[in-house]
Amino acid sequence: MSVHSVPRGDLSRPAASRTVRRSAVVAGGILISRLTGLVRVVVVGAVLGPTYFANAFVATNMVPNLTYSVIAGPALALVIVPTVVQVLARGGPDVAIRLLGRVSGFLLIASAGLAGLMALVAPVLGWCLSLGISQPSLREQAEQTTTVLVLLVAPQVMLYTLAALGAAAQQAHERFALAAVAPAAENVVLIAAVVVVGVRWGAGLDFADISAGPMVVLGLGSTLAVAVHACLQLFGASRVGLPVRPSLRWRSDPELAAVLRRLRSSISLPLTRSVALYVLLGVASTVPGGVIVVQNAYTVMQVPTALGARAVSTVVLPGLSAAAARDDHSGFAASWRQALSLASITSLPPLLLLTVLAHPLASMLANGQMHSDKLIDQLAACLAVIAVAQFAASVHMVGLDALFARLNTRCPRLASYALLATSLTVTATSLLVPDDQSRLVVLCASLLAGELAGAVTVIFGLRAALRPEGWIDHAQIARAFLACISMVPIVAFGRWFLSVGAISQAGYVIVLGACGLAAIAVYAGAVRISWIGRCP
Template identity: 30%
Template sequence: MTDRAADDARTEGGTSGAGRGLVTVVGGVAGLTLISRALGFLRWIAQAATVGTGAVAGAYATANQVPNVLYEVVVGGALAATIVPLLASAIMAGDRETVSRTASAMLSMVLAVLVPLGILLAVLADPVAALFPTSADADPGLQTRLVADFLRMFALQVPLYGIGVVLTGVLQAHRRFAWPAITPILSSLVVMAAYALYGAITPEGAGQWTRSADSAGLLVLGWGTTLGVAALSLPLLIPASRLDIDLRPTLRLDAATRRRAWSLATAGITALVAQQAFMLLVPVLARSGGVSGTIAVYQYTQAIWVLPYAVLVVPVATVLYPRIAGLLGEDAARPPAPAPTSAEAGAGAPGRHALSPREEALGLCGDSTALVTCVSLAGMAMLLAASTGAEAFFALLTDDVRGMSAALVSLAPGIVGFSLVHQVTRVLFAAGRARWAARATALGWAAAAVLSTAAVRLLAPSGADGPATLKALGIGTSIGMTIAGIGLLTTLARCLEASVLRPIARVVLAGAPVAAASGWAGRALSQMTGAPWSQILLSGAWALLAALATITAAHIACPQALGALRRGRR
């Protein structure tokens, strides 16, 4: 079949009611995610306004990284890599017993590993806290004590993260997407309430706090954050209990499932270890190159950076993933079909061709990745355009956020590679090429770590330079994620077919110049106004226009990319 004929056939298939249903599902998930991220953004604003950027903020931000990193390194990569692919084929086959046994074993193994790990973190909080360097303007004893106190309160988060991710994977494999999008909303509300209460009982200002975490305010801050993680995970038990599965304690998996799970898990862990090593390096570099509040400003900046990724990219990739996994699994299990005879090839109606499972899989992989690339380029344009307004906005809330605007500019190109990591690794995992995906992803994170370290040493050689450190971290992250994205696309072409890159190339060639030009234009215009609220409003309006222009240009160049949503549910 010619590329054009394949595009036409895929577009025709997109008019089904089921396809329109998937568009509705994606829209619903995107809407819930938008609410979640808006609340998450408000949560960062509340943190900036109540916790600030002082000693407590630095200790809180540092300690808050540890439970998530521990969870991700120990089981997070394995869970993200295995649950949906392992369950999707059994769900499609209606094998309730296999689904129940696999989901139960995953949840049991996670608790068996993470509960002792959480206890160990609480016991070893003091020596773990001592491993982090102290900023140039901080009291070393106070900082170490605060980090240790927060770690003891955060230790319970480790198993809670595991419960949440297992249940999310089980629900998504069953195409139940609403609750995993709702619980982050609940979590943000809980954490914002904790911030508000903390601010109310520390009227002298968070930045001036000098007492340890036996005070009421810091207890509220620490335990309130942990309660937010509980709100993220435990409510998922409600929809999980309504599925046609039986969750029970067991560590047993059949041999075939165990082998596949091990292959996927080791690849996932490889990629996640590289990512989490970088995440642990960030506070070290922020403290060595900047001041005590630099890490908090970096986290505020990163919260803005991931907004377009979370609202635009994740819903598309999440909803399409079960279908992609099913198609690629069917194609891998099916023996090659004989080539059609000339009579068979000409038997269909002119201009119509029924897609084989492999053609449908390749088309959906290519077009869905092109769609992810399109919306990530729109996100890059938005970040560039909104960079000045974002710093102006946060400057109204907290003490010193200098460097946030430049950091967003340096981070913006990396959102495309970061989005491709999310999408393409899942495609390759479903296609049985998990190790190849892990190598490309790990290379990108390793490059980000090396380049960020070098950039901090180059731009902030004497330390105590927050803006330069933020910019350096952004540069290293963007280059590393670009390397990962290019490596993954190259791997995708090698593992499937080079033709899957054609729609992606069309989107990049048409969308990237528009994204860069419109984003920079918005940044330049907002810098011409001096009043903070003028910068904020102009940046926001231009960011939307830049995103719309980018998506329009990409859609004109590759109209079938949007059709991936209409074809995803058959």
């Protein structure tokens, strides 16, 4: 299915199957990236150890990505992909390449300015990231070392911008595999740099014994890792016929001005989420171990949404954009119903698994000093709430994509404000309850409430745009719920077995994983049977 030929009316079985296959490819790429990211965290911890220098290295590597979010962040693809799709439909590849070049030229100048500002305030960042060190001499060394690290990673702001533009160009041309898996290359290169430091200079280095060698290898190695990621994304964009060629001829381009207006009005999406999360974690810190509990729950929530709804929305966004560009109302509605159905189908198994297996999963996640009955109970209750939150987040995510496909940024902006206001209200309410399990559960409920508020806002915005077409495929979602029931015996047996058996930690993980995989396999089979029964 090309970006210029989305089928009208209800989507055929081949078109739906193609969307499922492509979503599986994206999910596979995301899974590889997440797994290498997990290895990266493990290797950094193993080589650098629990040291102040490890804190500084990890923190400084987060700064460029956070800075990049100021000019575009996750909203970049939501704005660029529909625009490129519509320009391709109207003017062809040459016009799309010219627009992409002007957008990239402007964003590179903006990102270069932010990278320069980041370099200028490097001493301030070094001072802020060293405040927790009590020894004056060690703190002074930490400030100097952290400042150098910030200078070494500052160019990453521009590299992340290029990587995002390359990925968006591939997505607009319905090529997803390389864009999804490319972040894994960044993780692999950084792992290699950390291993080199461990082999050459030893493990557990701290500011007192750090030298220029390991500092430069880690700083330049992390920047090289992002450069490799960006090069892969740019190669992918060039391969699909949409090379990213930055141009400075953007001052009088009305199309570019419209793109930048949509980008500017979309910045609230990542910012509101970040503010809500930071406030939530701040309140969680009032409970001993609360930040770790809430962070674990939030991380668990991110996995199914990334592998499910994010993969689906990545695949359907070009088709939705093409239908909107042609004024194909029925085709757009059919694509939206398919996206909502697939997002629901991929979100239902995690909902059941996290709800029923919340306590065993919490027991597995709580290790070392965290392995106490009270903290495990807290985390289990949080996971049960997160199970519903990830379902709401999936609906919210695909709804945002559909709105951006119509070049609608007003409703997503309102949804982000609704998410922030609702989340902050529930978070503030948590301060009224005792600082025990109840407060942490209410904090996780603030995540659920925020996602629900955002999902309801985008659904109402879409319903108005879809009339008189139907906005939901009731039959397919009902079949998915029925298929989900087929998982219950396996999940219930796994829950019972883990509660009565004396199993080692390794055996616990194996049984929990086997139970989850078996339940998902049964669910997938039931969904497939119902899908075949529905299609001629």
